[in-house]
Amino acid sequence: MTPDDTTASETSCAGFAPAVGTLASTTIHTDDVDLVAARTTITTQGKDMPAYMARPAGQREPLPIVLVIQEIFGVHEHIRDLCRRLAKQGYLAIAPELYFRQGDPTAFDDVPTLFQQLVSKVPDSQVMADLDHTAHWAGRHGGDSRRLAVTGFCWGGRIAWLYAAHNPQLKAAAAWYGKLVGDKTLTTPRHPVEAASELTAPVLGLYGGQDNSIPQDTIDAMRQALSAAGATAEIMVYPNAGHAFNADYRASYHAPSAIDGWRRMLAWFDQYGVK
Template sequence: MKKDDSIQLKQAPDSFSPAVTPVSATTLHTDTEGLHAGETTIPSQGENLPAYLARPAEYTGKLPIVLVVQEIFGVHEHIRDLCRRLAKEGYLAIAPELYFRQGDPSDYREISELFEKLVSKVPDQQVLADLDHTAHWAAQHGGDASKLAITGFCWGGRITWLYAAHSPQLKAGVAWYGKLVGNKTLTSPTHPVDEAVDLTAPVLGLYGGRDSSIPQDTIETMRQAIRAANANAEIVVYPEADHAFNADYRPSYNAEAATDGWQRMLAWFAKYGVK
């Protein structure tokens, strides 16, 4: 077994976004036993991109890579925990702070203010480029560039669809409750429904039937776009689940849907060689 702790990582704070506190009693915590986990930085577009990394402390060969794309709330404790869960499954999981040039999501206590003053100002092209640099960095630090996957949640679910149409190196993507349609802006000129024709990696979409922020008719519109493009993509809807059903720290958490979705995600990655 190879032990590699050559990347010096800083311990991450055990904190959640102030926009969603207090946290729910259902919050899960994944320990770091057997892992190399913490904060690092990645050279990207002339700046140092902060990121949270988790991977097995000991391994042979190179590790499959999963890019973990944050919710609207940034890389807070829930996203870090998801990275550790993936690392326990044998992945190099890395979550870059994709808003860092525009601001700090922990400065906001209201979701509406967070979106208006920060998230809406983050250009999609900047995000996609940062993800490219993150994947390249991961491949230079123990990861296998030929086994690259992405998964994202809420805001990151939308980005997952976009990245699957952007990166020719990507092998698989899993999008959790990411918006599929929307108004076109300077920062977000296209949406997943527009990119279905350009999908180059297989994508699994996981959605809640009770999610009022992503109406069922928009999911059907995306399915039609996938069929028309003959794209390799699948959408699963959990009828009793709401938005953010995997967010165990929030009241929206649905343990049954979250557990099934997690297993489907791992199976999807394995099906397309990211294991």
């Protein structure tokens, strides 16, 4: 079973980050029929940031916007496919390449080296500003800035929580298996558990009960912080899913959890006035 308007099949590695390794047979490809889907650039902090955008074709009314925040692997084919899936649901979905100043994630063949030599060097403050510019760009290119959401996966899941505490114009957020606690560094001075009291948008957290990289006690700590802050948030833990359970191109994919999570995300956006 796969999301609407998609097919799952054996797929070549073209368009996927080399650090991903072998693709799973469950890899989903979403077509661009009735969509406008293309690479673009966004001017941010004096630089031209690459991005991928997908939206329904032929619609004149401003569209609800979803900022799609990349996994550790960058804006590779899976993230572009997620943008197309959202566009099929009537959104203007845009995924900015948030590492672009520090380097190219497709230059790395393994995850530890990718993280150490590239991802760990990307400051949260830079990411927040680049997402602000992305939201502004989308509002000037067919999107409705009053109906702005964000979703992020893995590395981007953590960023989605932080962005919900950063941009007061945000209507809703969905964070997929993003880390909630961690060491404080110059590039990552705080984590979602510290930002819980500052959330200005409702956040849906989607996590796997078998995720060894995000222990249950850290999820419990986040729930306590959210409750103490009176924040509008919900964390769903899928007991049979591990990390990256929505990543259909990897062995970690857990279809029942991924499908339910996707539906919950769309309902969350509807509930809080994004669409």
